[in-house]
Amino acid sequence: MSNVRVRFAPSPTGYLHVGGLRTALYNYLFARKQNGVFILRIEDTDRGRYVEGAEANLIQALKWAGLSYDEGPDVGGPMAPYRQSERIDMYRKHALQLVDEGKAYYAFDTAEELESMRKEQEKLRQTPKYDRRALKLTTEEVKAKLDAGIPHVVRLRVPDATTVAFDDIVRGHVEFATEQIDDQVLLKSDGYPTYHLANVVDDHLMQVSHVIRGEEWLSSTPKHVLLYQYFGWELPQFAHLPLLLNPDKSKLSKRQGDVAVEDYRAKGYLPPALVNFVALLGWNPGDEREIFSLEELIQEFSLERVGKSGAVFNLEKLDWMNFEHLRKIPDAQVLQMLRNVLADSEFAAKSFSDEYLRGVITAMRDRASFARDFVEKCPYFYARPEQYDQDVVKKRWKAESPAHLKQLAEEFSRLTDSAKESFEAVLHRTAESLHVKNAELIHPLRVAVSGMGAGPGLYDILHLLGKDEVINRIETAIERIH
């Protein structure tokens, strides 16, 4: 048992950002490690940014990554609902409570008025901040405006001349002067809460023990702390995670590459690889291990080992991790992945036996970082070469190669099987009788059967293709390579 309750609280903007994935992951790991509860809460309080299907997309991405949650909009839970749009009564009630207690107040300013106020402040080089003009209204005036149905918001009344402080698990002690804190809107004129209000109310009501979120929230945390104090609620622990960065060190964003989890999924990255990779962006186990399964990450994770500085999202290392994770996947499973890739390829119409494909997998294992590499890096396993790599031909195809290969084909034709060793023995014998080095036959033969200069050991290729196919390809190559 544990009182740890954490949440991932994304705004459904259409897709899951890899930064969001990492935030979700750290919450998940912390919850699992502490035998706590992991909650998914949808922060959809901005009806202006409503995106059809965004929530389903988000859930699908989390599922793909393997991050299961104990409570959430689709699985329910004791503190339901988990969609903020379905909880607006609670926010309103709490906002009004603060108004009653003088800790928040109504404001009736229009967007235009606020805009010109801000412009004025900027002109005077002041910090843009609400000037509290609504506080000059008498209670009668406020009541009259309310009765007249004039659009209004509720703003937080930030105390003067004091500081708000809190201790962050990652950052340590942080302090803000209240002069710097704006009288934040709590309840918008459309009746929906802002993030700040909804977040605090929900975290309290859902008994969230640790707020683990991105560093972009650090600056608004004092507003949240103030709310907890105003409501008389116990403060959760805060842990503000370092940001994920573009190569130029700015906050990871679109336009500088892929940021959506689904992009990486589409590119063929394995869920455990992507998870492993983002886990190590801002956290490390303290020793030199780098490859972890989700289970292992749970065992090792601690918030104390989360770093403070932002981390650049480095694709090259991610590719390497994908390679490492791919090679851990058993053949049977890779076979299924390969079949999926094949079904989506130019070779979709052809059929191959499991045995054959297993052979390809064995041959290509050390050369594949992605499932698609089992097809893209060795198309010759699925069809005869349509062309021959000219650079390789130039380098390996000698004037006498056609004659050599012709003889080899003849020797091969006497073979009674397609064993690797049989091909090897015949090739050695032929080279000897021709008085050439094995390599003089191997290289041209490789080009002839594969069209390429790189790949698995030649005898593995020959064995897989089989005697008849090999002979056939040799004959074709002799005709077509010049």
Added chain:
RNA sequence: GGCCUUAUCGUCUAACGGUUAGGACGGAGCCCUCUCAAGGCUCAAAUACGGGUUCGAUUCCCGUUAAGGCUACCA
């Protein structure tokens, strides 16, 4: 501009006052070898700068610089 945060190889990072500043990705080279990989070995590569504190600073403090975040009736 203001506030907040951050600062070790190109990148991800280790070193919680004493190390030849370690590892990984990437790069270079060598070995292996029928090619390409994989694997093994080796090399190049960092404590932003300036002051303190200390017998001793990557580590603690201050400043500078740089970078980032926030500065909405968005999250």
